[in-house]
Amino acid sequence: MAYRIQGETGEWEVVIGLEVHAQVISQAKLFSGAATAFGAAPNSQVSFVDAAFPGMLPVINGFCVEQAVKTGLGLKAKINLRSIFDRKNYFYADLPFGYQISQFKDPIVGEGTLVLDLADGETRSVGIERLHLEMDAGKSLHDQHPSKTYVDLNRAGVALMEIVSKPDMRSPEEAAAYLRKLRTILRYLETCDGNMEEGSMRCDINVSVRKPGQPLGTRTETKNVNSIRFVQQAIEYEAQRQVEVLESGGSIVQETRLWDTAKGVTRSMRSKEEAHDYRYFPDPDLLPLELDPAFVERIKATLPELPDEKKARFIAQYHLTPYDAGILVAEKARADFYETVAKGRDGKMAANYVIGDLLGALNKTGKDISESPISAADLGALIDLVSDNTLSGRLAKDVFAEMLDSGKAPGLIVEEKGLRQVTDTGAIDGAIDQVMAANADKVAEYRSGKDKLFGFFVGQVMRATQGKANPALVNERLLAKLKG
Ligand code: ADP
Numbered sequence: 508m509a510y511r512i513q514g515e516t517g518e519w520e521v522v523i524g525l526e527v528h529a530q531v532i533s534q535a536k537l538f539s540g541a542a543t544a545f546g547a548a549p550n551s552q553v554s555f556v557d558a559a560f561p562g563m564l565p566v567i568n569g570f571c572v573e574q575a576v577k578t579g580l581g582l583k584a585k586i587n588l589r590s591i592f593d594r595k596n597y598f599y600a601d602l603p604f605g606y607q608i609s610q611f612k613d614p615i616v617g618e619g620t621l622v623l624d625l626a627d628g629e630t631r632s633v634g635i636e637r638l639h640l641e642m643d644a645g646k647s648l649h650d651q652h653p654s655k656t657y658v659d660l661n662r663a664g665v666a667l668m669e670i671v672s673k674p675d676m677r678s679p680e681e682a683a684a685y686l687r688k689l690r691t692i693l694r695y696l697e698t699c700d701g702n703m704e705e706g707s708m709r710c711d712i713n714v715s716v717r718k719p720g721q722p723l724g725t726r727t728e729t730k731n732v733n734s735i736r737f738v739q740q741a742i743e744y745e746a747q748r749q750v751e752v753l754e755s756g757g758s759i760v761q762e763t764r765l766w767d768t769a770k771g772v773t774r775s776m777r778s779k780e781e782a783h784d785y786r787y788f789p790d791p792d793l794l795p796l797e798l799d800p801a802f803v804e805r806i807k808a809t810l811p812e813l814p815d816e817k818k819a820r821f822i823a824q825y826h827l828t829p830y831d832a833g834i835l836v837a838e839k840a841r842a843d844f845y846e847t848v849a850k851g852r853d854g855k856m857a858a859n860y861v862i863g864d865l866l867g868a869l870n871k872t873g874k875d876i877s878e879s880p881i882s883a884a885d886l887g888a889l890i891d892l893v894s895d896n897t898l899s900g901r902l903a904k905d906v907f908a909e910m911l912d913s914g915k916a917p918g919l920i921v922e923e924k925g926l927r928q929v930t931d932t933g934a935i936d937g938a939i940d941q942v943m944a945a946n947a948d949k950v951a952e953y954r955s956g957k958d959k960l961f962g963f964f965v966g967q968v969m970r971a972t973q974g975k976a977n978p979a980l981v982n983e984r985l986l987a988k989l990k991g
């Protein structure tokens with residue numbers, strides 16, 4: 508169902524476009540050889556180029572270019588064989604150049620698409636407008652000294668990919684699905700670690716509202732929101748605010764806003780600067796970037812199987828629902844784990860154990876699949892014990908819980924605890940005879956037509972065997988014996 512905001516004058520539709528700054532995974536910066544590791548001591552990873560010393564010249568890092576092309580290919584986007592680096596001029600203490608080297612009119616990557624996986628297993632396509640390379644600025648630290656601001660240039664010059672979507676999203680949930688999917692793709696490609704808390708993926712949110720069917724409204728842009736949950740909250744707040752402004756006869760000004768995490772509101776920061784305020788012009792220190800088609804083809808050949816393709820394959824090969832397949836491919840490590848478990852086994856059963864049991868349990872303790880106390884091989888072995896009737900489904904739950912606790916292999920737990928399912932008909936018949944002898948009155952009642960008592964007998968036999976009797980056999984043998 509479409510997401511709508513109910514106003515006094517009727518229903519409003521929300522229109523969202525996202526700009527994501529994704530830090531490129533690279534040992535060195537975009538135009539210098541300085542290191543990029545997170546968490547280093549302030550100003551310990553700064554070259555003369557990054558500090559804009561006079562006479563220093565930027566030299567493009569070929570690996571960052573490869574990463575941008577790889578990302579473009581992963582977004583099914585057009586790779587522009589000729590792109591241009593521009594200077595975006597502005598003054599800030601953490602920007603020693605006095606400009607940012609970015610790409611404006613001619614970005615390295617053009618239009619592409621990203622497929623959203625929505626909660627109901629449905630999908631929807633969102634257009635990508637462009638992806639361009641640019642350098643990050645330094646960081647101003649306002650909280651280190653009562654009256655001074657410190658500048659840390661470690662981040663200055665680090666390569667960013669700015670990935671701009673079309674205004675194709677229509678709800679906070681779709682925006683969240685977009686960010687999750689983009690992060691998944693970047694991680695599969697290993698071009699950005701997607702870690703929003705560390706700031707390696709930051710999001711600017713463009714929001715406008717309109718009556719359904721009307722032309723696009725004026726948008727505001729909320730800068731640098733650093734978690735998916737905050738992105739959703741900021742959109743909800745901002746859309747509601749715009750509806751209230753418009754319905755009370757006001758108009759929306761195109762402006763840059765900030766998300767106030769503590770108060771849960773967006774606040775005006777500055778009216779929107781126009782592109783011409785930045786006096787963009789081609790950087791005379793850098794030649795246009797010309798790519799050889801063979802270079803692009805070589806990168807294409809190294810692309811891994813991406814989440815959409817993997818999902819389609821899981822559905823076809825393991826007969827999974829789109830919803831289950833979507834959950835499994837959301838992380839590459841998760842998909843790999845699943846495939847190890849599913850190999851040579853029932854794919855649907857493997858999915859139930861991985862998603863329902865393992866991911867459910869890991870979720871409770873906030874653990875990632877890479878920290879799972881149960882290995883894929885052991886989970887597979889547990890499934891085998893169910894398939895060959897050593898364990899009933901119910902006993903398997905107990906063994907699973909013990910595996911989670913102790914990390915022990917399922918076979919070992921079965922031996923240690925004597926949990927092996929009883930499938931020996933002699934033993935089961937013995938238990939049934941005992942139960943019938945101890946409940947002669949109930950047997951008589953059953954035989955005179957009180958069918959409901961059957962469940963009682965099953966319960967008693969299971970109890971007599973400490974839950975280890977094979978349930979199907981118990982049913983079969985009981986029916987036969989009670990008939991008399
Ligand atoms: P700028 O450089 O000023 O931020 P862009 O052309 O790069 O402008 O667009 C920024 C983002 O705004 C894009 O993600 C685009 O989809 C989005 N956008 C454009 N128009 C609207 C609108 N009317 N409502 C919501 N988002 C919009």
Ligand code: MG
Nearest residue numbers: 526711713728
């Ligand atoms: Mg913008």
